[in-house]
Amino acid sequence: MRVLVLFAHPAQRKSSINTAMAASATELEGVTFVDLYAEYPRFSIDVDREQRRLMEHDVILFQFPVFWYSTPALLKQWQDLVLEYGFAYGPQGKKLAGKHTMACVTTGGGISDYTEDGGNRRVFEQFLYPLEQTATLCGMEYLPPFILYSANHLAEEAAQLHIRSYPRLLTALRDDRFDIPALRLLPTFGSFNLPDLVRD
Amino acid sequence: MEGLAFYALCYLAAAVLAVIVSQRIGLGSVVGYIAAGVLIGPVFQISVAGSGYLEQFSEFGIVMMLFLIGLEIDPQMVWRLRDKLLGLGGLQVVATIAAVTAAGVGLGFSWQQSLLFGFVAALSSTAIVLQTLEEKGLLRSDGGQASFAVLLFQDLAVIPMLACIPLIAGSGLGSSSGHGGAAFLAELPGWASAILTLAAVGVVVAAAHFLSRPVFRTIALLGLREVFTAAALLVVVGITVLMSAVGLSPALGAFLGGVVLANSEFKHELQNDIEPFKGLLLGLFFMTIGAKIDPDILLANWLTVAAATFCLIIIKALVLLPLAWFFNVRGPAGWLFTLGLAQAGEFGFVLLTIGGDRGLLSPPTVSVSVLIITFSMVLTPLLFALSNRIVVMLDRRGGHRRNADQPDQGTIILAGVGRFGQIVNRMLLANGHKPVVLDYRADVVDNVRKFGVKSFFGDAGRPDLLDSAGLAHAVLLIVAIDDPDRATEIVSYARRSNPGIQIIVRAYDRLHHYKLVDAGADHIVREMFDGSVQAAGMALEALGMHPYEVEKRKTVFVDQDIAGLARMATLVESDTPAVNNPDFIAGFNDIGKVIENAMMGYRSGYDEMVTRGWNAPDAASIHVPSDTHPRRTARKSE
Numbered sequence: 001m002r003v004l005v006l007f008a009h010p011a012q013r014k015s016s017i018n019t020a021m022a023a024s025a026t027e028l029e030g031v032t033f034v035d036l037y038a039e040y041p042r043f044s045i046d047v048d049r050e051q052r053r054l055m056e057h058d059v060i061l062f063q064f065p066v067f068w069y070s071t072p073a074l075l076k077q078w079q080d081l082v083l084e085y086g087f088a089y090g091p092q093g094k095k096l097a098g099k100h101t102m103a104c105v106t107t108g109g110g111i112s113d114y115t116e117d118g119g120n121r122r123v124f125e126q127f128l129y130p131l132e133q134t135a136t137l138c139g140m141e142y143l144p145p146f147i148l149y150s151a152n153h154l155a156e157e158a159a160q161l162h163i164r165s166y167p168r169l170l171t172a173l174r175d176d177r178f179d180i181p182a183l184r185l186l187p188t189f190g191s192f193n194l195p196d197l198v199r200d
Numbered sequence: 201m202e203g204l205a206f207y208a209l210c211y212l213a214a215a216v217l218a219v220i221v222s223q224r225i226g227l228g229s230v231v232g233y234i235a236a237g238v239l240i241g242p243v244f245q246i247s248v249a250g251s252g253y254l255e256q257f258s259e260f261g262i263v264m265m266l267f268l269i270g271l272e273i274d275p276q277m278v279w280r281l282r283d284k285l286l287g288l289g290g291l292q293v294v295a296t297i298a299a300v301t302a303a304g305v306g307l308g309f310s311w312q313q314s315l316l317f318g319f320v321a322a323l324s325s326t327a328i329v330l331q332t333l334e335e336k337g338l339l340r341s342d343g344g345q346a347s348f349a350v351l352l353f354q355d356l357a358v359i360p361m362l363a364c365i366p367l368i369a370g371s372g373l374g375s376s377s378g379h380g381g382a383a384f385l386a387e388l389p390g391w392a393s394a395i396l397t398l399a400a401v402g403v404v405v406a407a408a409h410f411l412s413r414p415v416f417r418t419i420a421l422l423g424l425r426e427v428f429t430a431a432a433l434l435v436v437v438g439i440t441v442l443m444s445a446v447g448l449s450p451a452l453g454a455f456l457g458g459v460v461l462a463n464s465e466f467k468h469e470l471q472n473d474i475e476p477f478k479g480l481l482l483g484l485f486f487m488t489i490g491a492k493i494d495p496d497i498l499l500a501n502w503l504t505v506a507a508a509t510f511c512l513i514i515i516k517a518l519v520l521l522p523l524a525w526f527f528n529v530r531g532p533a534g535w536l537f538t539l540g541l542a543q544a545g546e547f548g549f550v551l552l553t554i555g556g557d558r559g560l561l562s563p564p565t566v567s568v569s570v571l572i573i574t575f576s577m578v579l580t581p582l583l584f585a586l587s588n589r590i591v592v593m594l595d596r597r598g599g600h601r602r603n604a605d606q607p608d609q610g611t612i613i614l615a616g617v618g619r620f621g622q623i624v625n626r627m628l629l630a631n632g633h634k635p636v637v638l639d640y641r642a643d644v645v646d647n648v649r650k651f652g653v654k655s656f657f658g659d660a661g662r663p664d665l666l667d668s669a670g671l672a673h674a675v676l677l678i679v680a681i682d683d684p685d686r687a688t689e690i691v692s693y694a695r696r697s698n699p700g701i702q703i704i705v706r707a708y709d710r711l712h713h714y715k716l717v718d719a720g721a722d723h724i725v726r727e728m729f730d731g732s733v734q735a736a737g738m739a740l741e742a743l744g745m746h747p748y749e750v751e752k753r754k755t756v757f758v759d760q761d762i763a764g765l766a767r768m769a770t771l772v773e774s775d776t777p778a779v780n781n782p783d784f785i786a787g788f789n790d791i792g793k794v795i796e797n798a799m800m801g802y803r804s805g806y807d808e809m810v811t812r813g814w815n816a817p818d819a820a821s822i823h824v825p826s827d828t829h830p831r832r833t834a835r836k837s838e
Contacts (some may be wrong), residue, residue: 042755044759047812047813080814081813084812084815085815085817090817
């Protein structure tokens with residue numbers, strides 16, 4: 001499958017995990033990597049170009065750190081402008097139908113915060129419901145998100161594991177070695193799930 | 201009336217024609233006016249009848265020029281240039297006077313006549329030199345600044361010279377001063393005339409200081425433009441009449457009046473009002489000089505004229521060169537200074553005319569001297585070309601290195617720290633980058649250095665300076681100078697000698713943009729574009745448009761303009777001016793029809809682009825035209 005990564009991170013000098021992930025994704029052949037904040041520093045998104053990009057790929061990955069239970073502002077701007085009526089939805093729309101989307105996110109809170117009894121009072125995937133419903137409305141399949149919890153206070157080893165897993169995930173999607181039916185059964189997944197999902 | 205109209209026609213036609221031709225071939229307007237005078241006088245014999253009257257009239261040009269010089273005296277600038285002004289300028293004037301006077305006496309002239317020749321020779325042509333320096337962009341270079349200081353001193357030195365001529369001529373020799381004369385003063389005893397003279401000067405200073413402000417303010421409040429002009433002329437004419445009455449030089453009085461008024465808030469209005477009169481009357485003055493040239497005298501004395509012109513230039517250069525060296529104006533700057541100032545100037549005509557009136561010189565001597573001055577002025581462009589030549593030769597021998605700094609090497613080179621480069625520099629510094637800064641204005645370099653920036657004096661257009669700033673290993677070159685041609689040269693040289701370097705450059709306009717693309721620039725900033733878009737955005741906001749809507753419209757406009765810029769690149773031909781290139785014009789008109797549509801009133805394309813986002817599925821039916829948007833009222837309730 002043709003893989004498109006839309007990376008949205010407004011403070012790249014601070015983040016080492018997301019930028020390391022992004023750096024490894026940039027080097028992959030056959031994977032289109034887009035740094036949205038670099039291409040549209042003034043939020044003036046080239047809608048035609050973004051729509052063309054979407055048409056040219058089969059899997060669209062949104063890579064971002066979660067801010068206030070949502071996407072960074074530019075990624076929301078991207079959704080508002082690019083997923084137009086008549087292109088992404090509406091009677092003449094549905095140009096994206098049949099594609100897959102996936103969110104690759106890092107969170108500040110730990111997995112225990114994202115429980116019914118935790119500080120955030122909900123499991124994490126519920127916060128991505130707008131993204132999921134957007135994909136569904138556009139006729140795309142929304143795959144379970146690839147998550148790294150507690151990204152701000154993580155042991156070096158765990159961080160490295162996640163960073164290493166990312167290109168593995170991307171190449172598996174690219175080469176159709178990713179077990180999508182198995183993934184569908186999970187609510188979310190992390191680097192520890194990859195051995196079960198990727199056929200080498 | 202018919203006669204007057206005819207004279208006006210001849211003078212104006214000759215002036216317009218000759219000045220245009222003279223400017224075109226780089227001789228400047230003064231030479232053009234003299235040529236016009238030659239056409240009117242010796243060639244067509246038109247001027248004979250009215251010339252005496254016109255001559256008197258045209259002397260107001262000199263008075264006005266000194267008034268304007270007085271107005272221009274800026275104490276701060278004088279203070280900044282004080283070393284060069286007093287030292288370089290003073291020594292130049294004194295040494296030239298001494299040398300020429302000695303030569304004159306040696307040739308058998310009386311000491312009075314020789315001294316007058318010395319005065320004439322000591323002055324250079326402010327008009328021609330300043331204009332040439334400005335045209336060549338050298339006015340703010342070291343050589344240019346030194347020349348400016350010396351010219352300023354010369355302009356000031358004219359005043360005592362004017363005062364001296366009657367003294368050295370001796371009162372008995374004076375035939376008629378042409379100003380209506382000190383007739384009634386002559387009847388008074390010496391002590392009374394001295395008191396009267398001092399009183400007149402006091403009147404000028406006091407009136408300029410105390411009376412001018414309320415009078416000018418009253419006139420300004422009336423709002424009658426022409427009355428203000430009349431008042432400005434009244435000041436000059438009044439000073440002239442008063443000074444003539446007590447036997448002082450009107451030019452001196454006008455200069456004093458100008459200096460006193462230099463601090464007035466009406467300074468610029470006065471300048472603007474007097475300037476065209478000064479220009480025309482000075483032109484007339486030069487024309488009367490040209491009209492008086494006698495071709496017979498030229499033919500009879502051509503060898504004398506040629507030899508004297510040559511000697512004049514040599515003597516002036518021999519005085520200037522060592523002085524320049526002594527005052528640390530060396531290398532290319534020194535040669536520019538020396539050869540640029542080696543001609544005689546327009547004030548020489550004034551001095552000669554007065555000397556002739558006072559009977560100090562015979563009319564043929566005046567004519568020959570006028571010819572010498574004229575030829576030395578005509579030769580000025582050649583002298584500038586010669587200095588250029590010498591600089592090139594020095595370059596080849598590497599002899600100029602004493603003058604320009606030897607810059608440190610750096611990874612970022614910033615060429616030019618004027619209004620544009622300063623901002624670039626500040627922002628780079630604020631973000632921890634230290635560029636190597638090059639500028640050809642020594643004072644700017646000194647100022648930037650005070651802020652701890654590595655900055656170096658030298659012309660960034662010179663390849664060797666860029667090389668020693670580390671061009672070969674630099675990662676980034678920012679060309680922030682305001683001279684388009686030089687900027688293009690720098691870019692192409694940098695691209696050739698370091699293919700991998702990133703080049704950001706300031707473009708003068710659209711066409712310069714294309715030249716820079718060809719030269720190999722990576723990023724081009726049109727110097728006025730962003731600021732103008734900001735202003736347009738503010739205008740839309742002021743007209744009631746929502747700020748975010750304005751932001752979007754600005755973005756689309758800029759994107760469209762840049763897209764059009766790229767589309768039109770193929771249409772530009774380097775040797776055809778844009779206005780003669782139909783393809784380019786067509787392309788320009790086509791530039792995203794969008795923007796044009798917007799200007800024509802139906803904003804379909806542009807509006808569609810701007811309003812593309814955030815529309816509800818059936819947006820068409822509920823679209824509110826932006827003109828009738830209820831934003832103004834909404835905003836008031838905030």
